[in-house]
Amino acid sequence: MHNKIDLQYTRYLDPDGRLSGALPGWADDFNLLTRLYRQMVLTRLFDQKAVALQRTGRIGTYAPTLGQEAIGVAIGSLMRGEDVLVPYYRDTAVQLMRGVKMEEILLYWGGDERGSAYLDPAVAEDFPICVPIATQALHACGVASAFKIRGQHRVTVTTCGDGATSKGDFLEALNVAGAWQLPVVFVVNNNQWAISTPRRIQSGAPTLAQKAIGAGFHGEQVDGNDILAVYDRLQQAIERARQGKGPVLIECLSYRLGDHTTADDATRYRSADEVKQAWQEEPIKRLQSFLAAQGVWDEGREQKLIGECQALVQQAVDAFEAAGLQPLESVIDQVYARWPAALAEQREMLLERAVRREAPSASPSLPQAGEGHQSRPAAASVGGAHHE
Ligand SMILES: Cc1ncc(C[n+]2csc(CCOP(=O)(O)OP(=O)(O)O)c2C)c(N)n1
Numbered sequence: 374m375h376n377k378i379d380l381q382y383t384r385y386l387d388p389d390g391r392l393s394g395a396l397p398g399w400a401d402d403f404n405l406l407t408r409l410y411r412q413m414v415l416t417r418l419f420d421q422k423a424v425a426l427q428r429t430g431r432i433g434t435y436a437p438t439l440g441q442e443a444i445g446v447a448i449g450s451l452m453r454g455e456d457v458l459v460p461y462y463r464d465t466a467v468q469l470m471r472g473v474k475m476e477e478i479l480l481y482w483g484g485d486e487r488g489s490a491y492l493d494p495a496v497a498e499d500f501p502i503c504v505p506i507a508t509q510a511l512h513a514c515g516v517a518s519a520f521k522i523r524g525q526h527r528v529t530v531t532t533c534g535d536g537a538t539s540k541g542d543f544l545e546a547l548n549v550a551g552a553w554q555l556p557v558v559f560v561v562n563n564n565q566w567a568i569s570t571p572r573r574i575q576s577g578a579p580t581l582a583q584k585a586i587g588a589g590f591h592g593e594q595v596d597g598n599d600i601l602a603v604y605d606r607l608q609q610a611i612e613r614a615r616q617g618k619g620p621v622l623i624e625c626l627s628y629r630l631g632d633h634t635t636a637d638d639a640t641r642y643r644s645a646d647e648v649k650q651a652w653q654e655e656p657i658k659r660l661q662s663f664l665a666a667q668g669v670w671d672e673g674r675e676q677k678l679i680g681e682c683q684a685l686v687q688q689a690v691d692a693f694e695a696a697g698l699q700p701l702e703s704v705i706d707q708v709y710a711r712w713p714a715a716l717a718e719q720r721e722m723l724l725e726r727a728v729r730r731e732a733p734s735a736s737p738s739l740p741q742a743g744e745g746h747q748s749r750p751a752a753a754s755v756g757g758a759h760h761e
Pocket residue numbers: 463504505506533534535536537538562564566567568629633760761
């Protein structure tokens with residue numbers, strides 16, 4: 374008895390950016406490769422800024438995307454506008470490419486509902502960040518079912534981590550995707566850790582991709598630090614789903630270079646050596662080395678790019694800080710279309726209590742929607758996005 378299944382594994386660039394096989398035709402397009410590179414750098418600089426904003430108390434918890442840039446940028450470049458992304462909380466890279474604004478991402482992690490009400494119409498049908506692990510995989514199947522029933526050639530892409538693949542919701546989603554041959558692509562970001570649980574003890578399956586096989590569809594692995602590999606295989610997967618040929622699961626092997634979130638301290642459960650080793654494999658340096666060897670990237674271009682990205686990030690921070698606070702009831706206002714009486718009463722109590730706390734001696738007047746021009750308080754009172 375053994376549980377080994379031979380699965381496809383794809384890598385084009387080794388950790389030093391050298392080719393480990395013949396490149397597919399599309400990769401001759403250096404403009405495309407440079408665009409992918411620029412987007413990865415922008416994502417990383419934004420990510421660093423988000424962590425810094427948490428450290429200085431201006432947003433709540435944040436889940437860094439450090440080390441996952443290749444996966445997200447590949448997904449974002451390949452999805453069409455009419456497709457739907459059903460993301461999880463480590464998807465800054467994809468969301469930025471879909472059209473979610475950097476300031477919206479900061480608002481979300483600052484505990485502000487406007488951070489999930491994406492302003493760009495191009496992204497209006499994408500789902501907001503999902504924090505309950507793996508539940509989004511089922512939502513994605515719901516969306517894909519709608520596409521199939523309507524006869525639309527649209528694809529749903531949903532992402533999750535290695536830990537999420539152990540959840541019932543994930544396995545149920547794979548099952549229904551296979552049973553109904555849904556146009557959905559599951560991208561598993563196997564970053565080796567689920568908070569402090571290492572991949573080694575997460576599952577008895579040698580690969581996470583093989584979970585697709587149990588559900589009757591195609592699964593494969595790619596090097597998630599090699600954007601050329603992720604892009605190539607994902608392109609095939611999305612195309613296949615679009616043509617009605619059923620779902621695909623792609624397991625991207627990566628590494629979570631940062632803490633789980635800013636509320637975590639990964640040095641308590643993993644060694645410095647392991648992290649140092651993982652830095653040797655990281656995705657941005659790898660593509661940079663390749664592009665430099667091809668003569669299409671150099672230090673001058675790098676410095677110019679960093680300056681441009683930093684300006685964009687700073688603009689977003691300014692917009693975020695100028696956004697002011699929303700009224701307290703915005704936290705719950707979107708929960709029901711029509712409030713059940715018992716909850717309506719609780720809503721009133723919440724507002725009264727908030728007014729008492731904020732202005733103990735002043736005569737209470739409830740904050741109105743649209744008001745809220747106070748400046749943003751320190752995160753301790755912002756509350757932050759709930760994340761455990
Ligand atoms: C249903 C549910 N259970 C537990 C949690 C707490 N939790 C938050 S993140 C996480 C680990 C997820 O790890 P993984 O799926 O590998 O994704 P990663 O964070 O590594 O990208 C857990 C258990 C949660 N958010 N939702």
